Structures are given as structure tokens and as C-alpha cells.
Amino acid sequence: MKEVLRRLYKLQMVDSDIALLKKKLMDIPKKEHISDENVKTAEEVVKEIETELQKKEILREKREREVQETRMNLAKHKTQLLTAKTNREYSALLKEIGEEEESIEKAEEETITSIMEIENLSKKLEEKNKELAEIRKRETTEKENLKKMQQELEVEIKQKTAKMEEIASHLSISQLMTYERIQKGRGNAVATVKDGMCTGCNTLLPPQFVTLIRRGNKIYTCEECGRILVWHKDVE
Ligand SMILES: [Zn+2]
Known part of the structure; x- marks a missing residue:
């Protein structure tokens, strides 16, 4: 009977080992998901900066076009000023010229600010792209390791299950x-x-x-x- 008790004990040991291995195996898809999420989060960060950068570039281009247009108008109005026939016409042109000069000045200041913003964003984008590359590399290795671990666990579970069957074959049905x-x-x-x-x-x-x-x-x-x-x- 001592032998039976020893076998039951051994059966328990192997059984517990299998339960633990199975738990580890079940955790693998969760870990894979976390790995994917890490990459996704880093990709989203990059995408956000890219979108912001794009918006700023579009805005800058739009402003440049506006300034160009204003400059043309300014030149035109300055020429018209030389041939103004009435005082009214003259002062109306002066007013417009003043406004145009002011608007150009303002737009130039804004352009300087937006160039700085674009530079900062570009730097940030470069950093985040580098981070993303590192994260991708890291998570690829992590997933390879998980895959390997999964295979090892499956083999180990198979071996332990065979061991359990072997032990069980020496026990009676009622035991x-x-x-x-x-x-x-x-x-x-x-x-x-x-x-x-x-x-x-x-x-x-x-x-x-x-x-x-x-x-x-x-x-x-x-x-x-x-x-x-x-x-x-x-x-x-
Ligand atoms: Zn007890």
C-alpha cells in the first residue's frame, strides 16, 4: 500500500506541475497582446505628430500664399498712389497700404513662430520614430521568445502527461x-x-x-x- 500512496503522491506532483505549465501557456496570448499593444501605442504617437506636423505645414504654406498676394496688392496700390487723382482716392489707398504692410508684418512674425514649431515637431518626430524602431525590435524579440516558450511548454506538458499516464497505469480504477x-x-x-x-x-x-x-x-x-x-x- 505504501507504494500506492507514493504513486498517488507522485501523480499529484506531476499533476500540479502540469497545471502550472498550463497556466504559463495560457498567459502567453495575453503577453503577445501586450507586446502588440506596445507597438501600436508607439505607432499612434508617431502618427499624431505626423498629423500635427502636416497641419502646421499646410498652414504655413497658406500663410505664404496670402503674404505673396498681399505683397502684390501692396505693389499695385503703391503704383496707383502715384497716379491718384483725388484726395479721397489717395487717402483710401494709403489706408489700404497701411493695412497691407501691417498684415505682412504680422504674417512674417507668425511664420517665424510656425517655422520654430515645425522644427521642434520634426525633432520630436525623429525621436519618436527612433523609439518606435527600438520598440518594434524589442517586441519582435519578445514575441519570438514567447513563441519559443510556448513550444517548450507544449513539449513539457506532453512529457508530463505521458508520465502521469505511466503512473496512473500502476493504480487501480478506484484509486x-x-x-x-x-x-x-x-x-x-x-x-x-x-x-x-x-x-x-x-x-x-x-x-x-x-x-x-x-x-x-x-x-x-x-x-x-x-x-x-x-x-x-x-x-x-
Ligand atoms: Zn487536511
Whole structure:
């Protein structure tokens, strides 16, 4: 019977290992998603700056065209000033010339500001593009590693499952059913007894009961948690 208890314990160990490996395997798609999101976020940052830069360029070009037009009007009005026939016409032209000169001056100031803004944005874009390239490289490596990890986990799970089947083949149907029933309810079906306690639920067991478990002539279960109990020294 001691051998059966040892096998049940081993079954539990491998079973727990598989559960842990499966959990790791399930985490991989989440990690892949995070990796994709990191790249996407960096791409969005670049795109935002590009859009802003484009808007500023369009605005600058529009302003330049306006200034050009105003300059032409100004030249025209200055020529007309020389041939103005009435005082009224003359002062109207002067007023327009004044306004045009003012508008050109203002537009030139704005152009200086927008050139500076465009320069800053271009620098920022360059930085963010560099960052994006680094992030892409990093996340590509990360995803390759995840893929490799996934393959390794799958192999390991397969191996452990084969091991479980091998252990299970030495146990009877009723022993396996007992194991599975407890495992379903408790997560793990076997616990060791150490220092007079069930290590599954940390309940102190009666000394006579501990003696029975030490002898291991049959399968005993913990009254508190229902797990199969094995004497710790039998499986250490
Ligand atoms: Zn217990």
C-alpha cells in the first residue's frame, strides 16, 4: 500500500506541475497582446505628430500664399498712389497700404513662430520614430521568445502527461477515481503529514491517526480537507 500512496503522491506532483505549465501557456496570448499593444501605442504617437506636423505645414504654406498676394496688392496700390487723382482716392489707398504692410508684418512674425514649431515637431518626430524602431525590435524579440516558450511548454506538458499516464497505469480504477474526485474539489488530492499536521489544510491530526498514516496500510483522508494523506518521510 505504501507504494500506492507514493504513486498517488507522485501523480499529484506531476499533476500540479502540469497545471502550472498550463497556466504559463495560457498567459502567453495575453503577453503577445501586450507586446502588440506596445507597438501600436508607439505607432499612434508617431502618427499624431505626423498629423500635427502636416497641419502646421499646410498652414504655413497658406500663410505664404496670402503674404505673396498681399505683397502684390501692396505693389499695385503703391503704383496707383502715384497716379491718384483725388484726395479721397489717395487717402483710401494709403489706408489700404497701411493695412497691407501691417498684415505682412504680422504674417512674417507668425511664420517665424510656425517655422520654430515645425522644427521642434520634426525633432520630436525623429525621436519618436527612433523609439518606435527600438520598440518594434524589442517586441519582435519578445514575441519570438514567447513563441519559443510556448513550444517548450507544449513539449513539457506532453512529457508530463505521458508520465502521469505511466503512473496512473500502476493504480487501480478506484484509486484513480478517489484521486480525481478529491482533486476536482480541492485542486490537489494528496497532502503529506508532517509535524502531526495535514500540510494541505494545516490541521493538527490526532496522534493515533498519525501513527496509522505512518504505517500506511490503507488510504486515509484528512477529516478536515478530505485529501489523501501520506507520511512525509515516505515521499521525501
Ligand atoms: Zn487536511
